[in-house]
Amino acid sequence: MEQKQALFNYLLRLGDNAAILGHRLSEWCGHGPELEEDIAIINTALDLLGHARSLYTYAGEVEGKGRDEDDIAYLRIEREYRNALICELPNGHYGDTIARQFLFDQFNYLLFSELVNSTDETVAAIAAKAIKEIRYHLRRSTEWTLRLGDGTEESHNRVQQSFHDVWMYTGDLFVQDESDKAVIEAGIGPDLTLLYPVWQDKVKEVLKEATLEMPENGWMQSGSKQGRHTEHFGYILSELQYMQRAYPGCEW
Amino acid sequence: MNEKELWNLLDEVMDPEIPVLSLVDLGVVREAKLANGNPEITITPTYSGCPAMKVMEEDIEAVLQGAGFDEYRIKTVLSPAWTTDWITEKGRKALQEYGIAPPEQATSDKNVLLGHPKEVTCPHCKSRQTKMLSQFGSTPCKALYQCNDCKEPFDYFKCI
Numbered sequence: 001m002e003q004k005q006a007l008f009n010y011l012l013r014l015g016d017n018a019a020i021l022g023h024r025l026s027e028w029c030g031h032g033p034e035l036e037e038d039i040a041i042i043n044t045a046l047d048l049l050g051h052a053r054s055l056y057t058y059a060g061e062v063e064g065k066g067r068d069e070d071d072i073a074y075l076r077i078e079r080e081y082r083n084a085l086i087c088e089l090p091n092g093h094y095g096d097t098i099a100r101q102f103l104f105d106q107f108n109y110l111l112f113s114e115l116v117n118s119t120d121e122t123v124a125a126i127a128a129k130a131i132k133e134i135r136y137h138l139r140r141s142t143e144w145t146l147r148l149g150d151g152t153e154e155s156h157n158r159v160q161q162s163f164h165d166v167w168m169y170t171g172d173l174f175v176q177d178e179s180d181k182a183v184i185e186a187g188i189g190p191d192l193t194l195l196y197p198v199w200q201d202k203v204k205e206v207l208k209e210a211t212l213e214m215p216e217n218g219w220m221q222s223g224s225k226q227g228r229h230t231e232h233f234g235y236i237l238s239e240l241q242y243m244q245r246a247y248p249g250c251e252w
Numbered sequence: 253m254n255e256k257e258l259w260n261l262l263d264e265v266m267d268p269e270i271p272v273l274s275l276v277d278l279g280v281v282r283e284a285k286l287a288n289g290n291p292e293i294t295i296t297p298t299y300s301g302c303p304a305m306k307v308m309e310e311d312i313e314a315v316l317q318g319a320g321f322d323e324y325r326i327k328t329v330l331s332p333a334w335t336t337d338w339i340t341e342k343g344r345k346a347l348q349e350y351g352i353a354p355p356e357q358a359t360s361d362k363n364v365l366l367g368h369p370k371e372v373t374c375p376h377c378k379s380r381q382t383k384m385l386s387q388f389g390s391t392p393c394k395a396l397y398q399c400n401d402c403k404e405p406f407d408y409f410k411c412i
């Protein structure tokens with residue numbers, strides 16, 4: 001595969017993870033369980049949108065077809081989005097959101113810690129900026145996992161169920177294809193198979209402290225790297241793209 | 253105008269969300285040069301998704317235009333990543349007086365080593381007996397604290 005195409009695919013996936021999860025989190029705006037939490041979750045959403053913007057801008061430059069970050073964010077069809085499936089899952093109750101967030105944050109933290117050393121200067125610069133923010137995200141979702149898991153019987157049972165429900169989407173985070181291989185070879189991004197055991201250990205450690213059971217690896221969902229989504233994705237797009245579809249090229 | 257005067261001019265541009273802190277004191281202005289008499293300004297965002305960046309850029313443009321410059325360049329860079337260590341002493345004082353606890357500098361606070369929130373001084377009564385309510389405050393760059401002595405809540409400009 002051509003190097004440029006591989007890098008473009010890679011940037012798109014990173015950008016889509018951030019944009020779609022950021023959009024999901026933004027749905028909590030005004031609905032958080034308490035004011036401080038409402039603010040915290042929206043701040044996290046904002047950070048993620050910031051990462052998406054930088055990554056899309058760069059993806060557009062690499063592609064060289066004159067697309068800017070808005071074209072990439074708003075004017076693609078469903079199969080062209082490459083976010084990990086876990087990012088598009090519905091928010092559910094707060095425990096569901098926290099379980100999804102903690103598992104993703106842990107992944108994102110390990111990934112961006114490596115991207116800081118990317119041989120691609122722009123990727124390294126975006127990562128160096130983002131990792132500072134992701135560190136806060138992870139700290140917060142870890143604290144909430146502990147609070148809910150080691151909280152009341154009700155919160156414990158419910159968040160335990162959340163972790164069981166979301167587990168089958170975690171395998172998809174670590175799937176690699178031709179683009180990943182090209183990116184790894186060029187030293188632009190890390191080999192996810194090396195990150196996987198670290199991710200597993202960290203998750204296990206926190207779940208244990210939270211008195212939660214680590215779900216067992218059973219059948220895993222996959223397909224995000226080919227643009228195959230869950231049934232929830234179309235609804236996100238219809239909301240996300242409404243303005244650009246109704247008023248093409250509109251700007252604030 | 254020389255470069256020193258250009259810096260002084262930029263020091264008049266305030267952060268849109270913390271109007272007592274100039275963009276120079278905040279460390280957002282990384283470079284200010286004159287190329288053939290035309291300003292070339294380099295800025296960097298505090299946070300990746302900082303919604304104030306656009307406003308900052310426009311405010312800088314307004315000040316440059318006000319000083320009679322027609323041609324100028326404002327460039328945004330991500331690297332090196334902004335850190336709270338770049339907030340100047342004057343900026344830290346301005347934050348404190350405004351009621352926002354400035355970022356704690358290199359610390360001997362053992363809480364941090366143990367992964368607990370930092371000890372932060374209350375900007376109202378100077379008490380060290382404060383607690384963190386939330387890691388995220390009114391803007392991404394702040395955390396929300398409360399003073400155990402005077403009971404006032406306050407923003408803490410968190411370290412990144």
Ligand SMILES: [Zn+2]
Pocket residue numbers: 374375376377378379399400401402403404
């Ligand atoms: Zn006080």
